[in-house]
Amino acid sequence: MQIDIKGKINEKKLAYSNTLLPLFEAIVNSIQAIEEDSATNNGIIEIDIVRSTQKELELAENEKLPDIIDFVVKDNGVGFTEDNYDSFNYAHSTYKYTKGGKGIGRFTWLRAFRKAEIESRFRENGNWNLRKFKFEPTKKGIENHSLEQVNSTQERYTIVALRGLKQDYRKWCNNNPEDIALKIIEHTFVYFLNENCPRILINDLGTTIVVNDLFKLFTKGQVKSKKIKIRDNKFNLSIVKLYSNKVDNKIHYCANAREVTFDKISVDIPEMDNFLYDKQGNAFSIAVYVEGDFIDDNVNDERTSISFSKGDVEFPDETSQEELRTTIANLIQSEFQDQIEKLSETRFTKVREFVSQHPRYKQLLKYKPSQIKKIPSTLNEEKMELELFKIQQELELEVKKEANQILKFIDNEEDRENFAQQHQETYSKIIEVGNSKLSEYVIHRKLVLDLFEKFLKTKAPEKAVHSLVFPLQTLSDEIGFEDHNLWMIDEKLSYHKYLASDKKFKKIKPIDSESNERPDLIVFNKPFAFSNDEKPYESIVIIEFKRPMRDDYSEKENPISQINRYAREVINGEAKDKNKREFDLRQNTPIYAYIVCDLTKKLKASAQDAGYKLLPSGDGYFFFNDNYNMYVEIMSFDKVLKDSKERNRVLFEKLNI
Numbered sequence: 334m335q336i337d338i339k340g341k342i343n344e345k346k347l348a349y350s351n352t353l354l355p356l357f358e359a360i361v362n363s364i365q366a367i368e369e370d371s372a373t374n375n376g377i378i379e380i381d382i383v384r385s386t387q388k389e390l391e392l393a394e395n396e397k398l399p400d401i402i403d404f405v406v407k408d409n410g411v412g413f414t415e416d417n418y419d420s421f422n423y424a425h426s427t428y429k430y431t432k433g434g435k436g437i438g439r440f441t442w443l444r445a446f447r448k449a450e451i452e453s454r455f456r457e458n459g460n461w462n463l464r465k466f467k468f469e470p471t472k473k474g475i476e477n478h479s480l481e482q483v484n485s486t487q488e489r490y491t492i493v494a495l496r497g498l499k500q501d502y503r504k505w506c507n508n509n510p511e512d513i514a515l516k517i518i519e520h521t522f523v524y525f526l527n528e529n530c531p532r533i534l535i536n537d538l539g540t541t542i543v544v545n546d547l548f549k550l551f552t553k554g555q556v557k558s559k560k561i562k563i564r565d566n567k568f569n570l571s572i573v574k575l576y577s578n579k580v581d582n583k584i585h586y587c588a589n590a591r592e593v594t595f596d597k598i599s600v601d602i603p604e605m606d607n608f609l610y611d612k613q614g615n616a617f618s619i620a621v622y623v624e625g626d627f628i629d630d631n632v633n634d635e636r637t638s639i640s641f642s643k644g645d646v647e648f649p650d651e652t653s654q655e656e657l658r659t660t661i662a663n664l665i666q667s668e669f670q671d672q673i674e675k676l677s678e679t680r681f682t683k684v685r686e687f688v689s690q691h692p693r694y695k696q697l698l699k700y701k702p703s704q705i706k707k708i709p710s711t712l713n714e715e716k717m718e719l720e721l722f723k724i725q726q727e728l729e730l731e732v733k734k735e736a737n738q739i740l741k742f743i744d745n746e747e748d749r750e751n752f753a754q755q756h757q758e759t760y761s762k763i764i765e766v767g768n769s770k771l772s773e774y775v776i777h778r779k780l781v782l783d784l785f786e787k788f789l790k791t792k793a794p795e796k797a798v799h800s801l802v803f804p805l806q807t808l809s810d811e812i813g814f815e816d817h818n819l820w821m822i823d824e825k826l827s828y829h830k831y832l833a834s835d836k837k838f839k840k841i842k843p844i845d846s847e848s849n850e851r852p853d854l855i856v857f858n859k860p861f862a863f864s865n866d867e868k869p870y871e872s873i874v875i876i877e878f879k880r881p882m883r884d885d886y887s888e889k890e891n892p893i894s895q896i897n898r899y900a901r902e903v904i905n906g907e908a909k910d911k912n913k914r915e916f917d918l919r920q921n922t923p924i925y926a927y928i929v930c931d932l933t934k935k936l937k938a939s940a941q942d943a944g945y946k947l948l949p950s951g952d953g954y955f956f957f958n959d960n961y962n963m964y965v966e967i968m969s970f971d972k973v974l975k976d977s978k979e980r981n982r983v984l985f986e987k988l989n990i
Contacts, residue, residue: 338440338474347444349505351637352498353513355445356380357520358438359406359493360533361591364524366410366417366491367531373409376531381405382510384538398538400503403446405494408531412455412491413464422475441635443470447497454489461485510537514544515579518551522622523590526556526571551577557668561660565649568625570661572668574617578608584621584661586639586654588632592622593639596654601662603707604676609669619669621661627652677706684708687717693773694721701728775984781818782977788881789970795880798929798970799853802878805835821977822876822927822968830870831857838902843870852899853878872923875899879930881970886935892928893943893965900924900961924963932969940967948972 347354360378367376383403411417421439442449449468454461466478498506507513514535524530525548533544552573559570582598582605598619599606608616627650631640642651666673681698684705688694697705704724708717781801788797799805803817809832819826833841833855838848843857854876877892877899888894903924930936932952945954945967952972956965978985 339470339472342440342443342470345444345635347441347502347635348637349502351441352445352502352505353507353516353520354637355442355495356404356406356513357517357591358441359404359495360517361521361524362438362493363406363408363410363491364521364531366408366412368529369411374529376409376529378406378408378531378533380533380535381407382513382535382537398508400498401506401508402498402503403494403496405492407490407492409488409490412489413451413453414455414457418464438636439468442468442495445499445502446495447499450494450496451492453491454483454485454487455491456489510535510540510542511547512579514542514547515551515577517544518548519580519583519585519620520592521590522573522585522592522620523571523587523624551575551580559664561664563652563656563660564646566625566627566652568623568627568657570664571622571624572665573620573622574609574611575620576615576617578616580618580620582606582609582619584623584658586628586657587622587624588628588636588639590624591636593628593632593636596658598662598665601659602666602673603709604673604680605665606709607676607711609672609676611672619665621665623657623661680706680708684717684721687714687721691718691721691773692776694725695772697721697724697728775981775987778818778820778977778981779985781821782974782981785821785977786974789974792880792882795878795883798881799835799878802876803832803834803854807834808832808836821973822929823874824980825858826856826874828859829856829874830859844903846902846905848902850898850902852876855899855903870922872925873903875903875924875926877926877928879928882931882933884931884933884935886939891939892930892936892967893939893945896926896928896963896965897958897961900926900958900963904961922962924961926963926965928965928967929970929973930967932967936967 360380363378364376367373367378381404382401383405384399385402386399413421439449448470451464451466451468453464455464456462461483462480463483464478464480467476468474469476507516517533518525525545530545535542535544553576555574557572559572561568561570584596584598585592586594586596597606598621605619608618610616628639632638633640639654641654641657643653646653646656685698688698701724704727708720712720785798785801787793788801796805801818802821803819804812809829817827831843833852835851835853836855837851838844838846841855852875854874856874856876858871858874875896877895879886879892886892937954940954940956943956945956945965947953948955948966950972952969952975954967957963958965
C-alpha cells in the first residue's frame with residue numbers, strides 16, 4: 334500500500350496556535366538522534382533563525398523584528414542512517430514507538446512550511462556517508478534524494494532546514510528569540526531535567542541564546558517531583574518555579590516527554606492570575622509538568638490533543654481533564670499556601686478600596702465572596718466595576734427570586750412576623766441589597782451638592798452650573814435616570830415625559846415653532862394617570878440659569894423678560910396632543926418657570942418693578958402671570974443649595990456623611 338504524501342499533509346490543518354510545533358518536532362528528533370548514540374556525551378543542537386531581512390541591525394525601541402521565514406536545525410546525532418531514512422520513508426512508522434513516536438511528526442513541517450531540506454553526514458558500517466534530500470508536498474514527498482560515500486575527518490552532523498514559513502502563519506509565529514527559547518523549554522521541559530540533555534543554542538541576527546542556561550536561570554534548580562494517583566491511573570508531576578515575567582502559571586500535560594496542551598492554574602485558583610513572590614521578594618510563576626501512561630496512551634497522532642474521559646468517570650482506568658486539573662490545583666494550593674494567601678489578601682484589599690468608593694457593591698463581599706475572588710487583581714477601576722456590576726446583577730436577580738417566592742406566602746401581619754423569625758437571614762439579605770444601591774445614590778447626591786457649593790464660591794460659568802443639573806445640548810431620551818440632577822430643583826422633574834436642554838424651539842418636538850431662542854431647560858410633564866381629559870401634558874416647566882454673581886443683564890438677557898418670551902413661544906406655538914390634533918396650551922396647561930441665579934441688586938430691582946413678591950424665606954421672589962397661566966419663582970443659588978441639603982439631610986445623616 335502506498336500513501337499520497339500530499340494528501341496526507343492536506344488532510345489536517347495545523348492550528349495557528351501550534352505554529353512552532355514543526356520546530357519542536359525537529360528539535361525532539363535531534364534530541365532522540367543524540368540519545369541513540371550512548372557514546373555521545375557532548376550533544377549539541379543549533380537553531381538558526383532566518384528572517385525576511387537577514388542582517389545584523391540596530392533596531393529602535395519597540396521596532397518590530399523582520400518576519401521569520403526559515404528555521405535551520407543542526408545536531409550531532411547518529412544521522413540519517415539506513416534505518417532512520419527507511420523510517421522517515423514510511424508514514425506511521427513504528428521505528429520510534431518505544432519513545433512515543435507516532436511516525437507522522439514530520440508532516441507538520443509541511444503544514445506550516447513550504448518544504449524541508451535535509452542533509453546528513455554519518456558513519457555506518459565503517460564508511461562515512463553524505464545523504465541529501467528534500468521533503469516537499471508532492472505525491473512521493475521525498476525529492477532529489479542522493480547518497481554518496483565521502484572521505485571525512487570531520488564530525489557527523491544532520492541539518493533539517495524548514496524553509497518558507499507560509500504567510501498566514503508568520504503573524505502567529507513568536508518573533509522574539511527569547512520567547513522562542515521559552516516555548517522550547519515549555520514543550521521539551523522534561524528533557525531539560527536530564528543531566529545529559531543536549532546543549533541547545535539559538536542563533537539570530539548575530540546573537541546566541543543558550544537555552545539550557547535560560548532554563549537554569551529561570552528555574553534556579555527549584556524543581557519538585559510529586560506523584561498522584563486518580564483511581565488506577567498514576568501521574569508524575571514536576572513542579573517548578575519559573576523566575577520569568579513572560580510565563581503564566583500553567584499545568585502542562587506531556588505525552589512521551591513533550592507538552593501537548595495546558596491549563597491555566599487560575600481556572601481553579603483565581604489568585605494565580607498573577608505572579609507569586611518568594612521570601613526575597615522575587616516574582617515567579619508556577620509550571621507543573623504532568624506525565625503518565627494514561628496521557629501517553631491517549632494522545633492523538635499529531636500530538637496536539639489528549640482524549641481525556643468526558644463527563645462523570647465510571648471506570649477505574651479513566652481520568653477526566655477536570656479532575657486531574659483540580660487534583661493538581663489542590664496540591665498547588667497546599668504547596669504555596671502562604672504566597673497564595675498574600676495574593677488573595679491583596680486582591681480583597683483592592684476590591685475593598687474600590688467598594689469603599691462605590692458602596693452599592695458592599696454586600697458582595699458578604700454574599701458573593703467566591704465570585705469576588707475570581708476578579709483578576711490586575712484590572713483597572715473601569716474593568717473592575719464591570720466585573721462587580723455583573724456579580725451585582727446576579728445577586729439582585731437571586732434576591733428578587735427569593736423575595737417573590739416569599740411574598741407568595743405572606744398574606745397578613747402574622748405571616749410577616751413568622752417570616753421575620755424564620756427567615757431572618759433572607760430578610761437581611763433583601764434589605765442589604767436594596768440599601769446598598771440607595772447608599773451609592775445618596776453619596777452621589779452629597780458629592781453633587783459639594784461640587785455645586787464649590788461652583789458658587791468660585792463664580793463658575795453658567796454652563797458649568799447648567800451641566801451639573803442637566804447636560805447641555807441633550808434631550809431626555811439621550812440621558813439615563815442617574816445622569817442628571819434635576820432633583821436639585823424639584824424631585825418631580827425626574828419623572829417627565831420630554832425634556833430639552835439648551836435646544837432651539839424649532840428643534841423641540843412637542844412645539845411647532847420656527848424660533849431660534851434657546852431655553853436652558855424646558856420640561857413637558859406626564860399627565861396624571863387618573864386624569865379624564867385628553868390633555869397631553871400635566872404641566873410645562875421652564876428653567877433659566879444665570880452665572881453666579883452676575884449683575885450685568887441687558888434688556889434682552891434679563892431673565893424675567895426671557896421667561897416671558899419663552900412662555901409666549903410655548904403658547905403661540907402649534908402644540909399637538911397624542912392624536913396629533915392642535916391643542917390650546919393657554920386654556921389647559923399650567924406653566925411653571927424657575928429662574929436660578931444670585932439675587933443681585935439689579936435683579937432685585939427688576940423683580941420688584943415687574944410686581945414680584947418676596948418669598949417668605951426671603952431668598953427669592955414669586956409671581957403668577959395670569960396672561961400665560963404661569964407661576965414664576967426666582968430662586969437664589971443659596972436657596973437651591975439649602976433646600977437640597979435639607980431634603981436629603983436625613984439620608985446623609987443615616988450614612989454619616
